[in-house]
Amino acid sequence: MENIKTNPGDPVGLETLEALASADRFNEWMYDTIKTFCPGPVFEIGSGIGNISSFFVRDGQTIFLSDLRPEYCDLLSKKFKGQPHLLGLEQMDLVDPLFDQKYMHLFEQFQSVYALNVVEHIEDDALAMQNAVKLLKKGGQITILVPAFAFLFNAFDTELGHYRRYNKKTLSALFQKTNLQITHKQYFNLPAILGWFWYGTVLKKKIIPEGPVRTYDKLVPIFKWADRLVWNQVGNTVILVGKKN
Numbered sequence: 001m002e003n004i005k006t007n008p009g010d011p012v013g014l015e016t017l018e019a020l021a022s023a024d025r026f027n028e029w030m031y032d033t034i035k036t037f038c039p040g041p042v043f044e045i046g047s048g049i050g051n052i053s054s055f056f057v058r059d060g061q062t063i064f065l066s067d068l069r070p071e072y073c074d075l076l077s078k079k080f081k082g083q084p085h086l087l088g089l090e091q092m093d094l095v096d097p098l099f100d101q102k103y104m105h106l107f108e109q110f111q112s113v114y115a116l117n118v119v120e121h122i123e124d125d126a127l128a129m130q131n132a133v134k135l136l137k138k139g140g141q142i143t144i145l146v147p148a149f150a151f152l153f154n155a156f157d158t159e160l161g162h163y164r165r166y167n168k169k170t171l172s173a174l175f176q177k178t179n180l181q182i183t184h185k186q187y188f189n190l191p192a193i194l195g196w197f198w199y200g201t202v203l204k205k206k207i208i209p210e211g212p213v214r215t216y217d218k219l220v221p222i223f224k225w226a227d228r229l230v231w232n233q234v235g236n237t238v239i240l241v242g243k244k245n
Contacts, residue, residue, distance in 0.1 A: 013103055016120060023214070023216070025220035026213075027052060027054075028221075029224060030116065033239065034114055034143050034145065034189060034239065035056075035059075035061075037112065037141055037143045038112070039111045039112055039141075040061050040062035041109065041110050042061060042064070042113070043063075044065050044115075045066055047072065048067060049072060049076070050065070053080070054166070056085075057080060057086065060085050061170045063085065063087060063088075065086065067091065068092065077089055081086055082104065086117040091124060092130050094122060094128040094219055095123075099131045101210045102142055103105050103131075103134075106138065107135060108137050108138070109137070110135050110137060111136075111141075112136070112142070112147075113132055113135055113142045114144070115143075115144055115145070116131065118144075119144055119174075120164055120166070121161050121162060121163065123163050123176055126174060126177050126178070129175070129177070131176055136244045137244070139245075141235075141239045141242065141244070141245065142241070144171065144175075144240050144241075145239045147168055147236065148165060148236055148237075150167075152200075152236070154196070154197070154200035154204075155204045165192055167238060168185050168240070175216065175240055175242045178242070180242030181244075182240060182242050184241035185240070185241070185244050186235075187234050187237070187239070188232065188235045188237045189236045191219075192216070192224070192235070193235070199212065201203050215227055
């Protein structure tokens with residue numbers, strides 16, 4: 001726990017997740033972007049309140065959920081109770097000193113693992129990646145999505161407990177430390193750069209405003225085209241996929 005930045009009860013994180021929960025178009029866009037890299041059985045690291053998990057469950061994907069915080073695990077348990085494709089739920093700390101002992105029953109059980117907006121919260125990101133890969137079967141894939149570009153680090157990042165933002169080069173280096181074969185890399189969500197900079201850097205807001213999130217969500221069909229126009233070569237987040245040898 002010492003290596004995780006968090007506030008008591010994670011009020012900012014929860015408020016952010018709840019704001020994003022109403023952004024159905026955006027969440028489905030993110031899901032559509034990663035789902036091709038996530039064959040089942042799949043393990044989700046940092047399920048939060050289930051914003052992305054819901055799409056996997058909806059589509060009948062076999063999935064195992066996890067989160068660091070017990071309050072989120074309780075919420076997930078209630079939200080997905082009785083779902084036939086839910087393989088299980090685990091409270092998991094990726095940098096727990098006793099990781100191997102606590103979670104060995106999950107090692108090499110999954111064809112894919114994904115973590116969306118998780119690794120940037122962990123000081124020892126290399127250890128987190130090493131442990132995440134232990135969950136994969138040989139030949140399985142891990143998909144990581146994290147905030148992009150250090151120059152965008154602002155009040156939002158600080159309040160959310162981010163240690164850093166990445167780019168393709170720095171995230172690739174993290175994958176290489178873990179001996180993963182990189183199979184895909186891209187940026188995602190170009191238009192969000194402007195909003196992130198305006199509200200977090202210029203206005204110094206500490207929480208992503210729900211109103212602009214709803215407006216942004218309505219414009220997702222247009223924003224998808226913006227990403228295509230730049231060939232996913234720039235965006236507010238960066239995605240890498242790696243294969244376990």
